[in-house]
Amino acid sequence: MSGGQGSVANVPAASPLIRARGLTKRFGSFTAVDGIDFELSRGEAFGFLGPNGAGKSSTMRMIGCVSPPSAGELTILGLDPVTDGPAIRSRLGVVPQEDTLDVELTVRENLLIYGRYFGLPRAVIRERSARLLDFVQLTDRQDDKVEPLSGGMKRRLTIARSLINEPEILLLDEPTTGLDPQARHVVWDRLFRLKQQGVTLVLTTHYMDEAEQLCDRLVVMDGGKIAASGSPRELIDEYSTREVLELRFDPAEHETAAEKLAGVPAQRREVLADRILLYVPDGDEALAAVRVLGLEPLTSLVRRSTMEDVFLRLTGRRLED
Amino acid sequence: MSAPAMPAAVPAGRWTFAARQLRFWLTDYRRTWRGSIYSSVLNPLLYLGAMGLGLGTLVDKHGRAGLGGVSYLVFLTPGLLAAAAMQTGVGESTYPVFGSVKWNKTYQAAVSSPLRPSDVFHGHLLFVTLRLVMNSALFMAVAAAFGALQSPWVITALPVAVLTGLAFAAPIEAWAVTRQKDTSFAVIFRFGLIPLFLFSGTFFPITQLPAWIRPVAYLTPLWHGVALCRALSLGTADLGGSLVHVGYLAAVTAAGVAWGNRTYRRRLYV
Numbered sequence: 399m400s401g402g403q404g405s406v407a408n409v410p411a412a413s414p415l416i417r418a419r420g421l422t423k424r425f426g427s428f429t430a431v432d433g434i435d436f437e438l439s440r441g442e443a444f445g446f447l448g449p450n451g452a453g454k455s456s457t458m459r460m461i462g463c464v465s466p467p468s469a470g471e472l473t474i475l476g477l478d479p480v481t482d483g484p485a486i487r488s489r490l491g492v493v494p495q496e497d498t499l500d501v502e503l504t505v506r507e508n509l510l511i512y513g514r515y516f517g518l519p520r521a522v523i524r525e526r527s528a529r530l531l532d533f534v535q536l537t538d539r540q541d542d543k544v545e546p547l548s549g550g551m552k553r554r555l556t557i558a559r560s561l562i563n564e565p566e567i568l569l570l571d572e573p574t575t576g577l578d579p580q581a582r583h584v585v586w587d588r589l590f591r592l593k594q595q596g597v598t599l600v601l602t603t604h605y606m607d608e609a610e611q612l613c614d615r616l617v618v619m620d621g622g623k624i625a626a627s628g629s630p631r632e633l634i635d636e637y638s639t640r641e642v643l644e645l646r647f648d649p650a651e652h653e654t655a656a657e658k659l660a661g662v663p664a665q666r667r668e669v670l671a672d673r674i675l676l677y678v679p680d681g682d683e684a685l686a687a688v689r690v691l692g693l694e695p696l697t698s699l700v701r702r703s704t705m706e707d708v709f710l711r712l713t714g715r716r717l718e719d
Numbered sequence: 720m721s722a723p724a725m726p727a728a729v730p731a732g733r734w735t736f737a738a739r740q741l742r743f744w745l746t747d748y749r750r751t752w753r754g755s756i757y758s759s760v761l762n763p764l765l766y767l768g769a770m771g772l773g774l775g776t777l778v779d780k781h782g783r784a785g786l787g788g789v790s791y792l793v794f795l796t797p798g799l800l801a802a803a804a805m806q807t808g809v810g811e812s813t814y815p816v817f818g819s820v821k822w823n824k825t826y827q828a829a830v831s832s833p834l835r836p837s838d839v840f841h842g843h844l845l846f847v848t849l850r851l852v853m854n855s856a857l858f859m860a861v862a863a864a865f866g867a868l869q870s871p872w873v874i875t876a877l878p879v880a881v882l883t884g885l886a887f888a889a890p891i892e893a894w895a896v897t898r899q900k901d902t903s904f905a906v907i908f909r910f911g912l913i914p915l916f917l918f919s920g921t922f923f924p925i926t927q928l929p930a931w932i933r934p935v936a937y938l939t940p941l942w943h944g945v946a947l948c949r950a951l952s953l954g955t956a957d958l959g960g961s962l963v964h965v966g967y968l969a970a971v972t973a974a975g976v977a978w979g980n981r982t983y984r985r986r987l988y989v
Contacts (some may be wrong), residue, residue, distance in 0.1 A: 425989075464830050464988055474925035498828035500743075502750060511743050517735070563832075656769075717911035 410610045413476070415567060415598060416461060420470035423456045430456040432622035433470060442565075443599040445613035447606070447705060449715070453622040454602035455495060458571045459695060463487050463601065474636060475566065491565030495572045497552045501545040505555055506534055508544060509562055516563040523562065530558040534588060550581025570601040586611055591705050593707065605703035616705070618712055625712040630705060637711045638703035639665050641681035645688065645695040655693055662687045668710060677717060678708070733841065740842020741849075743829070748846070757811065759854045763803035764861055770866060770922065771795045785924065789869070789953060796867040796923035797876055797952040801883045801944035802860055807854050808884030809912055811847045812892040813904045819843075820896055826987060836983035840896075844889060844976070851884040852877070867882050873952040880932070883944025886968045889975025893982045920945045943967045 423431040431453040438444045446454040459465035460472060463483040471602040472479055473532065474486045497506050506527055513523035521673030531537045533556035553573065560568060573589065574582040587614040591610055593599055603609050609616055610630045626633055640696075647655045656669045659676065662684055666677040678684040689696065710716060738829070775784045775791035786794040804868050819826045829839045862868055891907070898904075918928065919941040925933055947964035951958035 459989070462829075462831060466988060484835060487831060488833040489832075492831040494824075494827065494831065498822060498824040498831075500747065500789050500823055500825050500828075502823075503746065507746055511746055512828070512832065515739050515829060515834055517833070555940065 412439055414473075418470065418471045419466055421457070421472050422462065422469040422578040423453070423460060423465065424468040429622055431460070434617075434619075434622075434624045436617055436624070436627070438567075438598070438600065439631070440598055441596050443593045443601070443612055443614045445600075445609045445616045446602040446614075446619050446711070447604070447609045447616050448602075448619035449604055452604075452619040454604075454619055455571055457619075458569055458600070460476065460490050461557055462490060462569055479622055488563065489566045490561065491560035492569040493553075493556050493568070493570040493573055495575065497556055499544050499552060499559070501556060502543050504530065505547075506540045508555065508561055512559045513562045526562055526564075527558075530670060533561075533591075534558045535584070550577050551585060553577060553581070553585055554588065557585070561592075565568070565597075567598045567600060570599065572602055572604070573607065574603075581591055582608075592672055593677045606709070609705050618705075618709060620709075620713045620715075626708070629689065630706040633705065633708045634703045639708040640679050640702055640703065641684075641702050641708060643678055643681040643684045643688075644697075644699040644701065645676070645691075646672065646697045647674070647695050655695075658691055658693055659688065666711070670716075674708075675707070679704070733838065736838035737841035737845055740829060740834060740839050741845040742827070743811045744843060744846035745752040745849075748850075753772070755850070756857075759803065759807045759850070760857045760861070760983035762806075763799050763808040765856055766921055767792075767796065767865065767867065769800075769927060771919065774864070779976065784865075785951060785956065792865070793869055793924065794949070796862045796865075797873070797948035798945045800862075800880045801878060801941060801948045802916050802919070802921045803858055804851055804855055804880040804884035804944065805887050805915065805941050806912065807851055808886070809891055809907065810845060811850055812843075812866065812888040813895050813907065814901065816843065816892050816895040817898055817901050817904070821899075821984060823900075830987045836987040837980045839987065840979045840983040842923065842978075844979075847888045847892075848881060848885060851888075855880040855884075870952070870954060872954055876948040876951040877946045879944060879951065882965065882968045882972065883940060883948075886944070886971040886975070889972045889977075889979060893975050893979030896979070896980050896986050899923075915939055915941045920949075940968055940971050963969060 402543055416436075416438040418434060418436050420433045422429065424432050428449060432566050434453075434457065437641050446457060448454050455497060456465065457553070460479065461474060463474070463479040463486050466480055466485065475489055477486050479486055479715065490586065500511065503511065509527040510520070510523055513526070518526075527540075528537075534557055536555060536558065539547065544555065547555070557573070562603060568590070572584050577585065586608065589599065593612065599612065601608075601612060613637060615627070616633060618625045626637060628636065645655070645659075654668075654676055655718075659667060662676060664676040664678045664684060668675040668677075676684050685698055685700065706716065724867060730964050757804065771792035775795065778786075778791040796969065805912075830836055834842075859868065859873065859877065895904070917940050919925070919936055925936045925942065943964040947961055950960065
């Protein structure tokens with residue numbers, strides 16, 4: 399096993415930190431990840447966006463070297479995850495979808511144990527723990543057991559734990575799923591700061607706002623395949639319009655309204671169960687055109703396009719159902 | 720934080736990695752040791768008092784020939800030593816393993832670090848080994864105070880007791896890590912542990928059993944552990960017999976380790 403400090407040199411600055419070609423994961427006859435390609439450079443915040451079951455977590459587990467690929471190529475930090483798993487993992491930080499903290503131990507003991515897994519000396523772990531607990535705002539809980547901590551605090555502790563080895567790549571699998579809105583914003587804020595510090599982030603999410611806020615570059619996954627990739631801005635420009643007009647009608651008139659709306663010039667029309675979306679360059683102009691047709695929606699909303707619209711366009715389904 | 724500030728923790732050998740997982744269990748044990756002392760040391764000592772001293776006085780009145788010429792207490796003590804090691808081995812390899820993979824998922828956390836599934840497995844076996852050494856030593860110290868140990872040679876029974884515990888711990892861990900539910904553990908305790916405890920020669924020589932069932936006892940690791948611990952502490956051990964017992968226990972342990980290397984990998988690398 400080669401690795402350690404010297405192997406940083408294995409990855410010239412220009413070559414990708416992670417490179418996947420035809421990456422595939424099968425479980426029996428089920429194909430979770432179906433031949434995907436992507437590359438990731440140092441300092442990027444890279445996201446896998448998709449609904450549950452899209453293959454995001456399976457991809458993350460393969461990158462985390464805890465799930466051997468069924469086919470295709472995967473190179474991480476210039477190394478092969480199948481043969482160099484320990485060497486790669488020593489340079490990764492992992493925030494799994496479900497917390498894997500030892501809830502019977504204290505906050506600090508969790509960091510100590512994890513730091514020891516990486517072979518770090520006690521003094522180093524102590525110094526880093528103090529810094530990291532301050533970073534995730536848990537200093538005042540450092541000697542408390544993990545069990546009674548809130549979901550948001552546990553998440554933040556998991557993030558602190560993942561940074562104990564000063565990783566070159568931080569993997570976050572649905573980092574804010576299950577958190578209340580306030581706790582999510584605290585986590586986002588911390589992740590944003592890490593990004594500012596130059597930590598390479600790889601995250602999966604099924605929250606479009608998370609993807610838009612944190613990711614420089616995204617791939618949209620659906621059914622184990624990559625449906626599209628680019629920056630949030632590029633994806634919105636390519637797959638959606640500048641604005642969206644959302645209309646809600648009386649349920650009794652919903653269908654006839656949808657038919658009549660064909661008369662309004664729009665790049666695209668989406669008829670959802672409860673709403674009708676018109677993809678247009680100018681939402682107010684389109685709303686005026688709707689009124690000219692004699693239609694009077696119960697509510698109307700003009701908004702900018704989001705990743706949700708991109709996803710709807712690419713897959714015909716909504717993201718967060 | 721984008722560049723490693725110090726040498727990454729690789730390469731490191733198997734033992735180094737296993738020792739890191741051992742450290743996890745030792746940290747964990749600081750919280751649970753009191754309860755564990757009760758179940759794994761006091762419990763067998765209660766048997767020693769009730770059976771060895773209480774029942775033993777009655778047994779001794781009928782003569783000591785059937786017990787090889789020693790008092791029942793002296794006969795029983797090495798058997799209980801081995802049986803207690805079995806209980807420690809089984810206890811440590813069921814719920815603690817299942818909990819680590821299913822409830823707390825601390826095993827999943829460990830394999831996200833440089834540790835491999837086999838390191839996680841071996842680290843726990845090292846911890847079980849330490850627990851076995853500790854429990855067996857404590858048990859022997861108290862038994863000596865009871866006057867239940869005759870000669871200093873009894874110290875040679877300690878590693879045999881540890882090996883007996885490992886012969887249970889290794890294969891049961893290998894199996895426990897594959898479980899999705901904890902219901903089967905109760906079955907092991909009821910239909911495995913208790914019959915073994917009662918009929919593997921701990922309380923009476925298995926020559927008292929019907930001849931047709933004795934071969935079953937010979938297949939159980941506990942009988943080998945009991946027989947050798949007893950022979951060593953009574954000074955009746957012969958080399959050939961001892962090697963057979965040790966060989967059997969070591970083979971079961973080794974098979975358990977080989978099996979566990981596979982099951983841990985399959986469960987933690989999916």
